[in-house]
Amino acid sequence: MTTFFLSVALGLCFLMLFSLYRVLFGPTVLDRLVGVNAIGSKTVVLLLLIGFLYERIDMFVDIALAYAFLNFVAVLAASRYFHKRKGLYEESFLE
Amino acid sequence: MTVSSNGGVKKGSTPPRTWFKAFFSFLLTFVFMFLCWIVLSGKFDPLLLWLGGISSFFVAYNFYDLLFPALGRRYFIIFLKFSAYVPWVIWEIIKANFHLLYLAFHPRLKEMIDPQIITFETHLKSDIAIATLANSITLTPGTITVSANSDGVFKVHAIDSQSADALPGIMLTKVAQIFGETI
Amino acid sequence: MNLLVVLFLLVGVFFFLGGAIGIIRMPGFYTRLHPAGILDTMGILLMVTGIALYNLIPFSFDSLLLSIKIFLIVFFVFLSSPTATHSIVDAGMRAGLRHWTNKKRRG
Incomplete structure (x- = not known):
């Protein structure tokens, strides 16, 4: 079971690279924000899996819960910050 | 009950309901908060239980009408x-x-x-x-x-x-x- | 029981994969939000349910408390994910981003 958890965790890390593409090359700022949000939601599960691998799940649950809260607040704050910015590199939007 | 027309709960502006209803709502909030504390802490030291009791008491005392505002039959049916x-x-x-x-x-x-x-x-x-x-x-x-x-x-x-x-x-x-x- | 856990985790990873591929492939900002916000929520739901089940296997009171706590993450994500998605959409709307439309269909 440990091997399985490890492979699932590695798979999640691999998926994070996909979202990282959006963070790096996203045409607008908000696209990057979407990518960061996706990475954050994968991290929550990854933390729980790491907790099983270290056999300290009781500690890692707290970290995962706090991370979920933090991810939510970060996305809210960032999207409020970009509320009224005009022209978020819109020209790359037209295909 | 005290649910205003736009659904928000008016706090303070309404005269107190019957004393019993307010107390029951306080008690329900207290029990709910204390259960949350137990689930989140997961330990049963007397010190931690006391701390949880005190903090849930403060929360329930100040905000008893937020979580369970109107204990009418209507509220129960909605739930x-x-x-x-x-x-x-x-x-x-x-x-x-x-x-x-x-x-x-x-x-x-x-x-x-x-x-x-x-x-x-x-x-x-x-x-x-x-x-x-x-x-x-x-x-x-x-x-x-x-x-x-x-x-x-x-x-x-x-x-x-x-x-x-x-x-x-x-x-x-x-x-x-x-x-x-x-x- | 272990089989159920494995199934939950694999299907969850599959949903995450769909979300990640959707984020890359979708054209336009608003369409990208659909897989990002919702397939990821579904992936979290499935994977965390699997993890909570696995934690429950040597059943005891402590493990039950811990599983409830793990499940609290799902509850919170279900509350917060629509709010975060809506907040991003709102920011995009106010910034005046145009949404990608399918020109062939519209003619």
């Missing part, structure tokens, strides 16, 4: 109906998720999707009904609520015409039924 609504909406989410998954893996993606913004009006009055409907629409894949105001006008971004057609539909009926509103 029961809402509990019946949650499994249905989760099932709906799961069904629609597979549709979105199929879209994401489809090789000719750009021909399949047809994004559009649609607007529809409802006659929902209370804030909580509007918030429930907006969150349900967002959670159902293929549709995202862009804006919803207190007049009940919803602006929804749908990813293809299939999800756009299904929109106000049965979900609106169910939400209106829960909160006892006209559609």
Whole structure:
């Protein structure tokens, strides 16, 4: 079971690279924000899996819960910050 | 009860209800907060239990009318109906998720999707009904609520015409039924 | 029981994969939000349910408390994910981003 958890965790890390593409090359700022949000939601599960691998799940649950809260607040704050910015590199939007 | 016309709970402005109701609502909040404390801490030291009791007491004393505002029969019925609504909406989410998954893996993606913004009006009055409907629409894949105001006008971004057609539909009926509103 | 856990985790990873591929492939900002916000929520739901089940296997009171706590994450994500998605959409609307439309269909 440990091997399985490890492979699932590695798979999640691999998926994070996909979202990282959006963070790096996203045409607008908000696209990057979407990518960061996706990475954050994968991290929550990854933390729980790491907790099983270290056999300290009781500690890692707290970290995962706090991370979920933090991810939510970060996305809210960032999207409020970009509320009224005009022209978020819109020209790359037209295909 | 004290639920005002826009669904928010007026605090302070209303004269105190009967003393007993306020106390019962306080007690319910206290028990709920204490259960949350026990689940989150997971330890049963006397010191930690005392700390949890004291902090839940403070929270319940100050905010007893936020979580369980009106202990009327109406509130209880709404709670029961809402509990019946949650499994249905989760099932709906799961069904629609597979549709979105199929879209994401489809090789000719750009021909399949047809994004559009649609607007529809409802006659929902209370804030909580509007918030429930907006969150349900967002959670159902293929549709995202862009804006919803207190007049009940919803602006929804749908990813293809299939999800756009299904929109106000049965979900609106169910939400209106829960909160006892006209559609 | 272990089989159920494995199934939950694999299907969850599959949903995450769909979300990640959707984020890359979808054209336009608003369409990207659909897989990002919702397939990821579904993936979290499935994977965390699997993890909570696995935690429950040597059943005891402590493990039950811990599983409830793990499930609290799902509850919180279900509350917060629509709000975060809506907040991003709102920011995009106010910034005046146009949404990608299918020109062939519209004619």
